[in-house]
Amino acid sequence: MKILNNPLQARNKEEIFSEEIRQDIDCWIAKYPPEWKQSAVMAALRIMQDDNGGWLTTELMDDVAEYLDMSPIHVYEVATFYSMYELKPVGKHKICICTNIACMINDSDSIVKHLKKKLEIGFGEVTEDGRFSLKEVECLGACGGAPMFQIGRKYYENLTPQVVDSILDGLE
Amino acid sequence: MANEVCFRTLEYLKQPWELEEYKSRGGYEVLTHILKNKVGPSEVVETMKASGLRGRGGAGFPTGLKWSFISRNAPGQKYVVCNSDEGEPGTFKDRDILRYNPHQLIEGMVIAGYAIGATVGYNYIRGEFWEEYERFEAALEQARAAGFLGDNLLGSGFDFQLHSHLGGGAYVCGEETALLESIEGKKGQPRFKPPFPAHFGLYGRPTIINNTESLSSVPVILKEGGEWFKELGVENSGGSKLFSISGNINNPGVFEVPLGTPFSELFELVGGMKDGRKLKAVIPGGCSSPVIPGEQMMDLTMDYDAIQKAGSMLGSGAIVIIDDQQCMVKMLDRMSYFYHEESCGQCTPCREGTGWLWRVVNRIENGKGRQEDLDLLESVCGKIAGRTVCALGDAAAMPVRGMLKYFQEEFQYHIDHKRCMVGAGPTKGLG
Amino acid sequence: MTDELVTIEVDGRELKAKPGTMLIDVTDAAGINIPRFCYHKKLSVSANCRMCLVEVEKVPKPLPACCTPVNEGMKVSTRSPMALGAQKGTMEFLLINHPLDCPICDQGGECELQDVAVGYGSDVSRYSEAKRVVPQRDIGPLIATDFTRCIHCTRCVRFGAEIAGVRELGATGRGEHMTIGTFVEKSVDSEMSGNVIDLCPVGSLTAKPSRYKARAWELTQHDSVAPHDSVGSNIHVHTRNNRVVRVHPKENESINEIWLSDRDRFSYEGLNSEDRLTQPMVRKNGEWQEVEWQEALEFAVKGLQSAAGSDGDQLATLVSANSTLEELYLAQKLTRGMDSGNIDHRLRQSDFRLDGNDSPVPGLGITIQGIESLDAALLVGSNVRKEQPIIAHRLRKAAKSGAKVSFINPLWIDLHFEADQFVSTPAVMVDNLASIAKAASAKLTGNLAKLVKAAEVSETAKSVAEQLKSANNGVIMLGNQAAAHPDYSLLVVLASAIAEATNTSLSYIPALSNSVGAALAGALPHRGPAASLVEKCGANAQMMQSKPRKAYLLMGAEPGFDFWDPSLINSALDQAECVVALTAYHSESLASCADVMLPIAGFAETSGTLVNAEGTWQSFNGLVKPQGDARPAWKVLRVLGNLLDIDGFDQNSSDDVLEELKSHAAETAIDNSVSTKTAGELNSSTEGLYRIGDVPMYASDALVRRASSLQRTNSAEPAAVRLSANQAKSSDVEEEETLVVVQDGNRAQLPLIIDPRVPDGAVWISSALPGTEKLGGQFGVVTLEKA
Ligand SMILES: Cc1cc2nc3c(=O)[nH]c(=O)nc-3n(C[C@H](O)[C@H](O)[C@H](O)COP(=O)(O)O)c2cc1C
Numbered sequence A: 001m002k003i004l005n006n007p008l009q010a011r012n013k014e015e016i017f018s019e020e021i022r023q024d025i026d027c028w029i030a031k032y033p034p035e036w037k038q039s040a041v042m043a044a045l046r047i048m049q050d051d052n053g054g055w056l057t058t059e060l061m062d063d064v065a066e067y068l069d070m071s072p073i074h075v076y077e078v079a080t081f082y083s084m085y086e087l088k089p090v091g092k093h094k095i096c097i098c099t100n101i102a103c104m105i106n107d108s109d110s111i112v113k114h115l116k117k118k119l120e121i122g123f124g125e126v127t128e129d130g131r132f133s134l135k136e137v138e139c140l141g142a143c144g145g146a147p148m149f150q151i152g153r154k155y156y157e158n159l160t161p162q163v164v165d166s167i168l169d170g171l172e
Numbered sequence B: 001m002a003n004e005v006c007f008r009t010l011e012y013l014k015q016p017w018e019l020e021e022y023k024s025r026g027g028y029e030v031l032t033h034i035l036k037n038k039v040g041p042s043e044v045v046e047t048m049k050a051s052g053l054r055g056r057g058g059a060g061f062p063t064g065l066k067w068s069f070i071s072r073n074a075p076g077q078k079y080v081v082c083n084s085d086e087g088e089p090g091t092f093k094d095r096d097i098l099r100y101n102p103h104q105l106i107e108g109m110v111i112a113g114y115a116i117g118a119t120v121g122y123n124y125i126r127g128e129f130w131e132e133y134e135r136f137e138a139a140l141e142q143a144r145a146a147g148f149l150g151d152n153l154l155g156s157g158f159d160f161q162l163h164s165h166l167g168g169g170a171y172v173c174g175e176e177t178a179l180l181e182s183i184e185g186k187k188g189q190p191r192f193k194p195p196f197p198a199h200f201g202l203y204g205r206p207t208i209i210n211n212t213e214s215l216s217s218v219p220v221i222l223k224e225g226g227e228w229f230k231e232l233g234v235e236n237s238g239g240s241k242l243f244s245i246s247g248n249i250n251n252p253g254v255f256e257v258p259l260g261t262p263f264s265e266l267f268e269l270v271g272g273m274k275d276g277r278k279l280k281a282v283i284p285g286g287c288s289s290p291v292i293p294g295e296q297m298m299d300l301t302m303d304y305d306a307i308q309k310a311g312s313m314l315g316s317g318a319i320v321i322i323d324d325q326q327c328m329v330k331m332l333d334r335m336s337y338f339y340h341e342e343s344c345g346q347c348t349p350c351r352e353g354t355g356w357l358w359r360v361v362n363r364i365e366n367g368k369g370r371q372e373d374l375d376l377l378e379s380v381c382g383k384i385a386g387r388t389v390c391a392l393g394d395a396a397a398m399p400v401r402g403m404l405k406y407f408q409e410e411f412q413y414h415i416d417h418k419r420c421m422v423g424a425g426p427t428k429g430l431g
Numbered sequence C: 001m002t003d004e005l006v007t008i009e010v011d012g013r014e015l016k017a018k019p020g021t022m023l024i025d026v027t028d029a030a031g032i033n034i035p036r037f038c039y040h041k042k043l044s045v046s047a048n049c050r051m052c053l054v055e056v057e058k059v060p061k062p063l064p065a066c067c068t069p070v071n072e073g074m075k076v077s078t079r080s081p082m083a084l085g086a087q088k089g090t091m092e093f094l095l096i097n098h099p100l101d102c103p104i105c106d107q108g109g110e111c112e113l114q115d116v117a118v119g120y121g122s123d124v125s126r127y128s129e130a131k132r133v134v135p136q137r138d139i140g141p142l143i144a145t146d147f148t149r150c151i152h153c154t155r156c157v158r159f160g161a162e163i164a165g166v167r168e169l170g171a172t173g174r175g176e177h178m179t180i181g182t183f184v185e186k187s188v189d190s191e192m193s194g195n196v197i198d199l200c201p202v203g204s205l206t207a208k209p210s211r212y213k214a215r216a217w218e219l220t221q222h223d224s225v226a227p228h229d230s231v232g233s234n235i236h237v238h239t240r241n242n243r244v245v246r247v248h249p250k251e252n253e254s255i256n257e258i259w260l261s262d263r264d265r266f267s268y269e270g271l272n273s274e275d276r277l278t279q280p281m282v283r284k285n286g287e288w289q290e291v292e293w294q295e296a297l298e299f300a301v302k303g304l305q306s307a308a309g310s311d312g313d314q315l316a317t318l319v320s321a322n323s324t325l326e327e328l329y330l331a332q333k334l335t336r337g338m339d340s341g342n343i344d345h346r347l348r349q350s351d352f353r354l355d356g357n358d359s360p361v362p363g364l365g366i367t368i369q370g371i372e373s374l375d376a377a378l379l380v381g382s383n384v385r386k387e388q389p390i391i392a393h394r395l396r397k398a399a400k401s402g403a404k405v406s407f408i409n410p411l412w413i414d415l416h417f418e419a420d421q422f423v424s425t426p427a428v429m430v431d432n433l434a435s436i437a438k439a440a441s442a443k444l445t446g447n448l449a450k451l452v453k454a455a456e457v458s459e460t461a462k463s464v465a466e467q468l469k470s471a472n473n474g475v476i477m478l479g480n481q482a483a484a485h486p487d488y489s490l491l492v493v494l495a496s497a498i499a500e501a502t503n504t505s506l507s508y509i510p511a512l513s514n515s516v517g518a519a520l521a522g523a524l525p526h527r528g529p530a531a532s533l534v535e536k537c538g539a540n541a542q543m544m545q546s547k548p549r550k551a552y553l554l555m556g557a558e559p560g561f562d563f564w565d566p567s568l569i570n571s572a573l574d575q576a577e578c579v580v581a582l583t584a585y586h587s588e589s590l591a592s593c594a595d596v597m598l599p600i601a602g603f604a605e606t607s608g609t610l611v612n613a614e615g616t617w618q619s620f621n622g623l624v625k626p627q628g629d630a631r632p633a634w635k636v637l638r639v640l641g642n643l644l645d646i647d648g649f650d651q652n653s654s655d656d657v658l659e660e661l662k663s664h665a666a667e668t669a670i671d672n673s674v675s676t677k678t679a680g681e682l683n684s685s686t687e688g689l690y691r692i693g694d695v696p697m698y699a700s701d702a703l704v705r706r707a708s709s710l711q712r713t714n715s716a717e718p719a720a721v722r723l724s725a726n727q728a729k730s731s732d733v734e735e736e737e738t739l740v741v742v743q744d745g746n747r748a749q750l751p752l753i754i755d756p757r758v759p760d761g762a763v764w765i766s767s768a769l770p771g772t773e774k775l776g777g778q779f780g781v782v783t784l785e786k787a
């Protein structure tokens, strides 16, 4: 007589993600108490999002749920609550521009206008070539360098239209 | 500047975030002393109490007192959590600590753990601070390698593990219990209190949670003594404090000055207004603190009591300096939009009220305001403030009330003339 | 904390309470009404709606009563200007985005929002912005959604996490964009999902089957008892124009608390099914004809008499244990009155070797509520979550507070609590139990002693034995699939010996709503009323089929669906001279073999009594008139008794019948004792592919099989052949292939599904489903052929 692994857990954990991704997520799991694997959900979603070109599909969220023994709806709740998770495709370079007060009074409006015109997209849209998408965000904690935006993981401060041009031109 | 606390390494070192450089300025000496000499944890807490340090995250709750709520000897896991979610518009000081002085935060957190008997800590860093997170992670690596983190620190028998947790973009996670929920892998929805984190915190265990600046101040306070720190500041506002100063000024940035410093001195420090414009108003403590007219501000000192007496809050020490070209209606429109966007949505007054506030302000901004809207705003604020699960609701109401208190005529003008009375000009409304 | 009470003052009234109790619980107990939406006594406190704000002396802000603990000397006003102002403020916020579409809302008239709005709302809205609209979502056939009405109290979300044990509904999005739902297009499938309809304070979640059927105030509410599983959940039946329009739970803390399984809630739809039998029918010259009662009864009596003749043994009575106590009592009385001992309600049992030594009145042996305080439980042959959802809910509570629960089952089951599962083919299940018996040093004799001696004691068996031994309050429970097991008698004796050795108790989870009542009423071949052993034992259900009789009386049972072996009962009935069926439905399965069909009242149409798993007798009234010419079965039996000239059939009401039975059995309690320590040889085998035939939750009886909404849920899966991937490979068959199942020469064509829940060596083919009504026993060897 033996206890088998519950077959209702349809997949072996190893089958869910690639070795590399698993290691990455497991590093996060290891930070938390063993019975709190779900603490790694935000990290896991971020890792999957990065791996998937910047956005999350339902299938990816389901995978995360399965990997962390969570119910899918719990993962959807997390993914829809935090603004950094994208549930629609984004550009290769996601431009997050702050328009909150410090930036606003330092004329972030003109940067926004410049970007929209230059890229021919509005907020929440992706350029036709898929290189850029534009997102309006709340204060990013860099008000001393207002106006500012973040592209990918990097902050760019003290923007002017000229500075913006040279930054965008410098990107792959 | 002399007597700096969180920034004591900055001006003197090339790469103050490196362990060796931090150590060259006396870094980790306090921790080493405490561990080697087995300084009594209660002594640490007493020193913190004596320092008069008030939480730098915004609420200004005395840090030593908070620590004393934890019964150190109660069995089971306890936690130290650092709040580096820095999201209050105007605030950008914790980012500088993470970038330039991460070891001091680590040292402070280990000491906090020692004081309350916690062996695990988490630093919750807002998700957008990726570069700061990497800097902090590197510092953690160094600290582990040097034996300041891990098991049996410096042979003392005291263990302390410290991890970072990255946020995902939600201002409300700066609220301490929302932050705990977020670490627990959930939506960042604040918990109702009581119970407070000291009794029921992370994973249901006793937890202290402090702001980055508060925890970073700990090593210096213990080194120089509580009295020393207290004396830096003024009555009821001990120590020095980081001020994030932004706006229409020449030299924005983070400045560490003693509490009680006159605003006018800070105004000098930031090089005055840009382009020779006039000072119109100041938001003294982050977006949620009510605005104060410029001339009144010039007479105030930067400490908890003085700012409170003026009807606002010192908050996180985020000063936004506004010139006379700015339209206060447009400012409030943007601020109200922020709270509406960032409301977690769980409690009724905040979920429904912040949207209502924003829509009314937005209407006025766009030239569709009605006379009764001013009373309506006041009344909706009254139904939010003090009735929500967390303070985000209050934070949404306060700027509205502040704006209406001092700049009502701009709102009235928008309603009457369907356009703006300041240079920023008529906005979208006239079209 | 001490037991000392603190004194607080609420609206000038002095109240006493345990310190730390939440204020709202104290005021609720005292009958002081504080409005609320998110608070619910059965759910965790979330304190998010902010409707319950009250004024507490010395506190500058209003405090939510639901999360404010009381302490000595606290002075509270629930209706001071500050409190009322706060409550009205919240109400205004809740209404600004609410559609106020009450006239077309099913919740109208029983809406908590509407009720509170009358007291706290104001008539003029100051909100002139556009209202929030939430797109519609389809979450399945049971629950209608209109999330635009949602007030975000999150009761439904907490219900999923805390009670149902599966998080199906969630609140996605942030702030004003937060919406309740499943996020992806998906149905809600929990067996208890309908409870969110009751929990939802507004019309955001309403019952789909009864949608737009009636306004709340047009309904009449009656008390009754749910007719499916052995819990006997208390219900409110709501009727209009002599029709059951919907069913709600009725609070009974000791039975179903405030919950109801979906089966109990929505099965009433089967009452109005098109194939209700509304007129007596007889078969004349092979043709079915509708006739008057008198003619039908005479036809039946003549048929029975001529078929059985003077040989009582030629009459066989097979009754469903979903019948009422009164019906079962009269059925056995009638059978015995005709000199036959052949009556049985155990239609899904095949192993009767223990009869005589069996437990006289098998039942839980503990209270339903008592399940919560178990600290160890071993369940044998039970998918309790689907079969008796409320019992599973109580077990879940026990497990959550630390009870160790294990299962010995022929299939992996989907559980909502932590438990160990030992899954194997039916034959190995016996070994597994023997292995625990050995680990527990259970005392057995004869054949079982040999079996136990030969058993291997694994570490897991030891740990289960240890868990039972160290428990203060442990049970071994036998479930539906144990009762249907070909070696039921071995399982029972082993379980009872383990119970004895580990100082735990033997417990049965009866399958049907009146399984316990059937034993009390004497619907057994070897036991009469009050479970007393009879002198001359009749034939049990199995014998009545394997050795066909000339006359059959069936009550509430459909041959293809309610018997252990449909092929066996069909062939027995085919050979009979006269088959009289008391039935609420004109079913294909009966029409093909019966000679008379007498229409009887269904659920809610008759008065009667059910005895639940813990032994509680629960009586109810007839609430609507039986459809057409249907009559309560007890009346039909009484008239049959009269026409057959049997004494003692002159009761005037079901109460009279009940009184008569009570004079025998009122004092008879559940008795799980087993008076032997041995049993026969193993029937089940490890040779060949062994069928496991469970009864799916929505196929368990004639009523639920006709409940159309339940039949449209994902839980009502059509018949299929299920194999593990391994087994499919070694049987050389592939997913989605159509296979021919051959069992005892009977054949059925079914699709193949690869299902990891099936152990190797077994094939899972549910019974009681269209497509399996011609197959053999629930358990037994089958072969698979390609179609
Ligand atoms: C909506 C909201 C946002 C907050 N954001 C922050 C934040 O970004 N950083 C922070 O340290 N405290 C923030 N706080 C305050 C925290 O709740 C908490 O008081 C603080 O972290 C405690 O640390 P301290 O005592 O050291 O200040 C916020 C509070 C609220 C209500």
Ligand code: SF4
Residues within 6 Å of the ligand: C035, C036, C037, C038, C039, C046, C047, C048, C049, C050, C051, C052, C053, C064, C065, C066, C067
């Ligand atoms: S949250 Fe509200 S209504 Fe809900 S019960 Fe409490 S505060 Fe009350």
Ligand code: FES
Residues within 6 Å of the ligand: A098, A099, A100, A101, A102, A103, A104, A138, A139, A140, A141, A142, A143, A144, A146, A148, B089, B090, B091
């Ligand atoms: S307001 Fe833009 S970074 Fe703060």
